[in-house]
Amino acid sequence: MRTISSIEDLNFSAAMPTRVMVQKVSDHALLEGTLAGDEDAFAELVSRYRNQITSYIYRMTNDYDGAVDLAQETFVRVYRAAGRYQTTHAFSTYIYRIATNLAISELRKRKRRRLVSLTGLLMGGEGEEARDFDAPDEKPLQDKNLVDTETRRVVQKAISTLPEKYRAPLVLRDVEGKSYDEIAQILSTSEGTVKSRINRARNFLREKMRNYV
Amino acid sequence: MNAKDCRTVRREIDTSELGQRLSAPLEMHLAECAACAQFRTDRAQLRELVGSLKPVAAPADFDMRLRARIAREKDAGARQPFIFRFALTTPGIAVAALVVLAIAAIVWINQTKQTASTAMATDQPINEKSAGAPAGPANPANTGSQPNEGVVATVDPPRTQKRLNPAERNPGKSLPVSLNPSAQVSEFNTRAAESIRQTRDRAGEVSLTAPSQPMVVSVRDANGATHKILLPPISFGSQRFDNRTPVGMTNRKDW
Numbered sequence: 001m002r003t004i005s006s007i008e009d010l011n012f013s014a015a016m017p018t019r020v021m022v023q024k025v026s027d028h029a030l031l032e033g034t035l036a037g038d039e040d041a042f043a044e045l046v047s048r049y050r051n052q053i054t055s056y057i058y059r060m061t062n063d064y065d066g067a068v069d070l071a072q073e074t075f076v077r078v079y080r081a082a083g084r085y086q087t088t089h090a091f092s093t094y095i096y097r098i099a100t101n102l103a104i105s106e107l108r109k110r111k112r113r114r115l116v117s118l119t120g121l122l123m124g125g126e127g128e129e130a131r132d133f134d135a136p137d138e139k140p141l142q143d144k145n146l147v148d149t150e151t152r153r154v155v156q157k158a159i160s161t162l163p164e165k166y167r168a169p170l171v172l173r174d175v176e177g178k179s180y181d182e183i184a185q186i187l188s189t190s191e192g193t194v195k196s197r198i199n200r201a202r203n204f205l206r207e208k209m210r211n212y213v
Numbered sequence: 214m215n216a217k218d219c220r221t222v223r224r225e226i227d228t229s230e231l232g233q234r235l236s237a238p239l240e241m242h243l244a245e246c247a248a249c250a251q252f253r254t255d256r257a258q259l260r261e262l263v264g265s266l267k268p269v270a271a272p273a274d275f276d277m278r279l280r281a282r283i284a285r286e287k288d289a290g291a292r293q294p295f296i297f298r299f300a301l302t303t304p305g306i307a308v309a310a311l312v313v314l315a316i317a318a319i320v321w322i323n324q325t326k327q328t329a330s331t332a333m334a335t336d337q338p339i340n341e342k343s344a345g346a347p348a349g350p351a352n353p354a355n356t357g358s359q360p361n362e363g364v365v366a367t368v369d370p371p372r373t374q375k376r377l378n379p380a381e382r383n384p385g386k387s388l389p390v391s392l393n394p395s396a397q398v399s400e401f402n403t404r405a406a407e408s409i410r411q412t413r414d415r416a417g418e419v420s421l422t423a424p425s426q427p428m429v430v431s432v433r434d435a436n437g438a439t440h441k442i443l444l445p446p447i448s449f450g451s452q453r454f455d456n457r458t459p460v461g462m463t464n465r466k467d468w
Contacts, residue, residue: 050275071271072278152267212262
């Protein structure tokens with residue numbers, strides 16, 4: 001009879017369940033599931049990207065409610081066009097491209113509305129964007145939180161005054177942290193163009209925020 | 214240290230990751246070039262500022278609203294008749310464009326055919342004329358050179374029609390006319406129309422002759438039987454052709 005000298009001698013491995021390898025399902029597989037009518041697969045896709053897409057569109061449009069609406073529209077389009085999706089690109093590139101197109105068309109709509117709306121000059125909120133970037137108050141703020149909040153507000157506002165062709169690459173690069181290659185794919189342009197636009201966007205931004213930088 | 218080096222270094226700084234260590238030659242350049250070092254500091258500050266923007270989260274009811282939206286779209290799509298759903302798709306638009314093109318092609322082909330048949334018809338009298346038809350006063354412009362002809366306007370019938378003599382044109386009598394079926398149709402597109410001549414003493418006045426009594430036309434058929442057709446008198450009404458001569462219906466049948 002075998003004597004047990006330590007607890008390790010007890011062989012529980014046969015009785016214990018094997019370690020469950022939780023493998024993350026790829027976006028492509030989820031989209032295929034969506035196409036096959038699996039609602040849970042689509043729900044998983046939504047949960048993966050809803051915050052990223054909402055945040056990205058918000059940075060582009062500077063309007064939270066509008067950004068949520070456009071993010072939903074992005075997912076509706078993904079759902080509708082699931083059959084036409086080509087697996088040659090990453091799904092994240094695909095969904096960001098849809099979101100970018102929606103955000104840019106929203107910005108253009110706003111620009112047109114501003115052209116025809118005289119009352120927009122007097123309005124706050126969305127109408128406030130019609131005004132040119134206003135110089136910040138140079139009085140020092142003592143509270144650090146207030147300073148940070150104010151700085152972020154200024155940065156967001158400065159971004160929202162950038163031309164849309166500079167805004168999208170800058171947000172994708174410096175806020176979303178995408179690589180140049182990814183940005184080029186999302187914007188359907190060359191990497192050189194992306195680099196050049198980001199450089200110009202930073203120069204614009206630096207001019208607008210020279211009191212902060 | 215030249216401007217080209219500075220440009221290269223700045224491009225590298227711009228494309229590098231935030232906080233990434235640059236290559237040794239670039240670091241050497243930065244140690245020597247104050248402007249490029251300042252550029253690096255500015256860029257790093259700016260990127261930190263932009264990167265400090267906190268990500269925004271989607272609202273809690275995002276999924277629910279999305280599901281509702283998709284369900285609503287599905288319902289709306291299912292409720293719409295197939296033709297409306299189809300019309301909004303790319304194949305639908307393509308089919309509509311094809312239908313429009315087909316209709317346009319049919320209309321164009323029909324018009325082309327009609328033009329061709331008209332051209333063939335207008336060619337016919339030219340051929341007849343060249344075949345030796347008598348050169349009558351077909352053109353009203355030619356009538357100006359013959360001012361001394363009859364007081365009452367004479368009507369030149371189409372060349373194929375039988376020309377009536379004055380006795381036959383007498384309104385009080387019945388006129389036995391032998392009708393040639395082939396001569397009944399006068400197409401003025403293919404033959405010259407009658408010319409109406411004006412007289413000197415009644416310049417500006419056009420006289421048209423019409424019987425005041427019913428005209429009887431006798432027609433003989435193939436069996437030799439005679440049929441009489443009673444034609445009521447024709448009235449053109451009262452018309453004023455110019456301002457100089459007052460015109461009205463008279464017994465002389467001149468207006």
